[in-house]
Amino acid sequence: xxxxxxxxxxxxxxxKVLAIFEQAGFPCPSIHETSRKLIFENEAxxxxxxxxxxxxxxxxxxxGAADIGVAGKDILLEYQPDIYELLDLGIGKCxxxxxxxxxxxxxxxxxLRVATKFSNIVQSYYLSKGRDIDIIHLNGSIELAPIxxxxxxxxxxxxxxATLRENNLTVLxxxxxxxxxxxxxxxxxxxxxxxxxxxxxxxxxxxxEPK
Amino acid sequence: xxxxxxxxxxxxxRSLYSRYGYxxxxxxxxxxxxxxxxxxxFLISDSVITFTDMxxxxxxxxxxxxxxxxxxxxxxxxxxxxxxxxxxxxxxxGSRCFKEIMQVGLEAIGEIDEYCIYEVxxxxxxxxxxxxxxxxxxxxxxxxxxxxxxxxxxxxxxxKQIIRCIGEKNxxxxxxxxxxxxxxxxxxxxxxxxxxxxxxxxxxxxMVKALLTGIADKEELxxxxxxxxxxxxxxxxxxxxxxxxxxxDPQYYNGFVFKGFAQGVPxxxxxxGQYDSMMRTxxxxxxxxxxxxxxxxxxxxxxxxxxxxxxxxxxxxEGCTIAEIEARAKQLTGSGESILLQRQIPxxxxxxxxxxxxxxxxx
Numbered sequence: 398x399x400x401x402x403x404x405x406x407x408x409x410x411x412x413k414v415l416a417i418f419e420q421a422g423f424p425c426p427s428i429h430e431t432s433r434k435l436i437f438e439n440e441a442x443x444x445x446x447x448x449x450x451x452x453x454x455x456x457x458x459x460x461g462a463a464d465i466g467v468a469g470k471d472i473l474l475e476y477q478p479d480i481y482e483l484l485d486l487g488i489g490k491c492x493x494x495x496x497x498x499x500x501x502x503x504x505x506x507x508x509l510r511v512a513t514k515f516s517n518i519v520q521s522y523y524l525s526k527g528r529d530i531d532i533i534h535l536n537g538s539i540e541l542a543p544i545x546x547x548x549x550x551x552x553x554x555x556x557x558x559a560t561l562r563e564n565n566l567t568v569l570x571x572x573x574x575x576x577x578x579x580x581x582x583x584x585x586x587x588x589x590x591x592x593x594x595x596x597x598x599x600x601x602x603x604x605x606e607p608k
Numbered sequence: 609x610x611x612x613x614x615x616x617x618x619x620x621x622r623s624l625y626s627r628y629g630y631x632x633x634x635x636x637x638x639x640x641x642x643x644x645x646x647x648x649x650f651l652i653s654d655s656v657i658t659f660t661d662m663x664x665x666x667x668x669x670x671x672x673x674x675x676x677x678x679x680x681x682x683x684x685x686x687x688x689x690x691x692x693x694x695x696x697x698x699x700x701x702g703s704r705c706f707k708e709i710m711q712v713g714l715e716a717i718g719e720i721d722e723y724c725i726y727e728v729x730x731x732x733x734x735x736x737x738x739x740x741x742x743x744x745x746x747x748x749x750x751x752x753x754x755x756x757x758x759x760x761x762x763x764x765x766x767x768k769q770i771i772r773c774i775g776e777k778n779x780x781x782x783x784x785x786x787x788x789x790x791x792x793x794x795x796x797x798x799x800x801x802x803x804x805x806x807x808x809x810x811x812x813x814x815m816v817k818a819l820l821t822g823i824a825d826k827e828e829l830x831x832x833x834x835x836x837x838x839x840x841x842x843x844x845x846x847x848x849x850x851x852x853x854x855x856x857d858p859q860y861y862n863g864f865v866f867k868g869f870a871q872g873v874p875x876x877x878x879x880x881g882q883y884d885s886m887m888r889t890x891x892x893x894x895x896x897x898x899x900x901x902x903x904x905x906x907x908x909x910x911x912x913x914x915x916x917x918x919x920x921x922x923x924x925x926e927g928c929t930i931a932e933i934e935a936r937a938k939q940l941t942g943s944g945e946s947i948l949l950q951r952q953i954p955x956x957x958x959x960x961x962x963x964x965x966x967x968x969x970x971x
Binding site: 582586 | 873
């Protein structure tokens with residue numbers, strides 16, 4: 398029987414996702430052993446897990462290297478992979494928001510300079526508002542941009558808001574709520590339908606159980 | 609099943625379409641850019657390679673074949689059945705660079721009837737089997753889906769995002785958007801069930817019938833069921849799946865839409881449907897149905913090269929005569945094996961056997 402390839406996002410979110418899958422009936426004891434292995438299989442549960450960088454999960458799934466995976470909605474909105482989005486796991490909840498220095502006053506008469514990692518999301522967000530913007534694409538430490546005058550505002554993921562507060566920044570508006578989504582490759586969904594359908598149903602049932 | 613090379617697949621497809629009376633449509637590499645500018649949404653990628661011709665016209669290297677065929681077809685009685693085997697120029701999603709892509713496909717344009725739709729679907733299924741892989745043809749119907757969306761009271765402007773959610777089988781977002789639009793839970797459930805339907809005609813058609821009776825146009829629903837039943841009764845039973853998440857832009861497509869998948873290929877390698885709506889935007893009264901096979905996708909996921917580059921590597925000495933080399937090569941290729949003749953072993957070559965020849969034919 399062919400195993401289901403599951404891409405898990407490295408880090409705290411991935412650990413939570415693995416716990417959900419294991420509770421839903423797809424355990425993999427070898428993944429908890431200390432080793433240098435990259436791929437972990439459990440033939441009895443028909444699964445093969447592997448850890449990948451969270452922002453790469455969607456690529457692994459879209460390209461069929463993984464049949465299913467778990468990715469943040471931010472990544473899905475930014476890269477628009479051609480995949481099925483089968484479940485909102487309701488974990489890794491945060492939001493994408495526009496933030497600026499506390500004393501920032503917007504001048505709609507001039508182009509807004511926006512620093513972000515999420516250029517496509519920002520582009521369509523401001524397009525829908527009809528606002529002229531200049532996107533400054535950064536790969537990290539986005540909060541620095543308005544402090545050093547590189548940008549007027551930033552668009553970034555906000556979890557607790559603590560980093561913003563510590564840097565004298567504040568949220569101006571929410572762009573979109575984010576959470577972890579269970580995604581599937583479209584071709585895998587056809588050829589491994591029974592096993593994918595099973596993991597989706599068991600996971601959905603587990604999430605619906607009263608806590 | 610054996611995976612066939614792209615050349616073998618192209619040859620099999622061309623011969624298949626010819627056998628069904630589809631005539632080859634050969635076209636120019638270039639087309640006036642205006643055609644694509646007016647129908648940008650129909651294109652898979654909206655980037656087009658353009659240049660100014662000697663007479664000052666802005667021209668484009670064809671990113672698509674269907675638009676050119678439609679442009680050059682008149683409204684005539686009967687059905688024009690055509691196939692093509694052309695290179696198109698598109699931006700590849702991963703590299704963001706233009707690529708030349710070999711595309712094979714067919715179009716039936718004219719007074720499209722039930723049999724013609726059946727025949728195109730049958731040829732789509734047959735085309736998939738030409739790849740030599742295990743395949744699936746998923747079939748949907750945009751007309752039926754649109755009826756359900758209209759029945760739910762969703763306006764034209766919001767249809768696109770509903771269809772996107774259905775295309776992603778994204779039931780949670782579908783629920784949220786519908787709730788925001790004030791759609792009743794009964795109608796949300798109808799859309800959610802349609803989006804999540806997947807299976808063989810035997811499994812799914814009774815549910816489609818139950819869900820859409822009284823909602824979709826009676827004749828349209830009956831025709832959908834008749835065509836799928838006919839396909840399912842033939843030798844393609846194993847391939848056919850019903851999946852309403854197979855969607856296309858309703859601005860161009862209307863009735864049947866379908867996508868083909870091959871085992872080991874992670875994206876759809878065949879895509880098609882009825883595009884009467886596109887015909888109307890191009891001021892044609894005729895109906896149209898067709899599909900394209902994306903051979904670039906198939907090639908990307910073809911098995912890697914053979915184990916050996918050549919069966920025999922024959923390394924001959926400087927003193928060997930032409931006749932001696934010829935005679936030895938003939939001996940070694942008696943059963944159709946491949947042979948490479950060289951004075952020395954080329955770097956990196958993989959051969960099944962190495963034969964060396966010295967002056968006078970001695971080894």
